Amino acid sequence: MHTPLTGSTWDRSEESRKDEAWLSQQWRSDEARAIIVRDGALALTADGALDWRPASDWGGVPTQPWVLVGVDEDSVARFATSAIPEGRKTAHFSGFRELAGIIEVGRGSDLTNLAAALSIMNWHATHGFCANCGSASEQTDAGWLRRCPACGSEHYPRVDPAVIMIVTDGQERALLARQTRWPEKWFSTLAGFVEPGESVEAAVHREVGEEVSIGIDSVRYVASQPWPFPSSLMFGFHAITFEESEPTPDGVEIAEARWFSRDEIKAANEDGSVLLPPRLSISRMLIEHWYGEELPVTWPR
Ligand SMILES: [Zn+2]
Missing domain, CATH: 3.90.79.10 (Nucleoside Triphosphate Pyrophosphohydrolase)
Incomplete structure (x- = not known):
């Protein structure tokens, strides 16, 4: 039985998460797509669609939190990030739950595919410090892991x-x-x-x-x-x-x-x-x- 927000059709592509050369290349490509996710809200275009932009708009791997959400049906890498691309001063945002009243949440819909992104970006926003020693931690594995440079602890996303x-x-x-x-x-x-x-x-x-x-x-x-x-x-x-x-x-x-x-x-x-x-x-x-x-x-x- 498929509940709402389940049945993502994107490949989570776990093997790509550690491939820093590939990830860096994707962030410079015009084919890969990225969307801004901040405070539980998603960036929208002026006409109310999800604002998927070429990853190259960010000019390389963002210094703020980001995640490789997956690789879609057309083999396009899909990212979410809290970084706003240079030169883009404003963005329209809508809360995920509000959008769920407008955009379909069934199997394979964009919102279903993005549910993981929302959770990961919330986690990065609230887990910036190592729970073991208190030092600032750093994201790795395409956003699916945080590592502490001071004590070496690894921290996985909360579920x-x-x-x-x-x-x-x-x-x-x-x-x-x-x-x-x-x-x-x-x-x-x-x-x-x-x-x-x-x-x-x-x-x-x-x-x-x-x-x-x-x-x-x-x-x-x-x-x-x-x-x-x-x-x-x-x-x-x-x-x-x-x-x-x-x-x-x-x-x-x-x-x-x-x-x-x-x-x-x-x-x-x-x-x-x-x-x-x-x-x-x-x-x-x-x-x-x-x-x-x-x-x-x-x-x-
Ligand atoms: Zn630590």
Whole structure:
């Protein structure tokens, strides 16, 4: 099953990451393409398309962070960088999530292919110093590794595993919840980060117990999705409970939690009393997977 933001069609070209001569040559070529990615936003052209420019516009390998995202279907190297080419004073930017409402996020789309770039560029922006000795670290391997020149430590990009689960009961009702930081009417599935020393299945049991005090009887894996805001990997599950109890929101993370039958969610979604997460998210996919078809109303971005 393909979740949104999965199914990149570019070759990650791991063997090219260490080939500094090839990388340098690509950064000087007119065929290779690069895009500016800063603060979670992508550069756009004046007419709103992704601003892919010849890599040669940068006049060589940038001194600011960059990454070889991959090599596309036409064997063109694709880079992302926070460096702005000389002579280009202004650029229009749009946030990745805002663009996801406009540009397709399915298999092989440019945004799907760029999801890794967003995560890597976020990582470079926030991990400039060695966690071992505190010295400034340097990017290497075409942006996929940082190395500390003082102590030699190597630092790999972060991926933070998280679980997200639709919980159903013996009557096939689904449990949806509103987080305390969300506006009224926003409902989604439960979710949480995996802790060290914990399996993803154990994390599902723990999170559901902590957030709504429901015990889970079985857990089945459904699909995963990278969520590069900034670096999560969401493991999606269907969790089943045969407890006949009402959820008790913890009041800290979860403000409201309710069981919904399919008829109830349909009615609540149509009259606007329950708004569901955007189609970019695996939570929406899990909800519609349970429901059996698409549901119309999404919360505002
Ligand atoms: Zn160090």
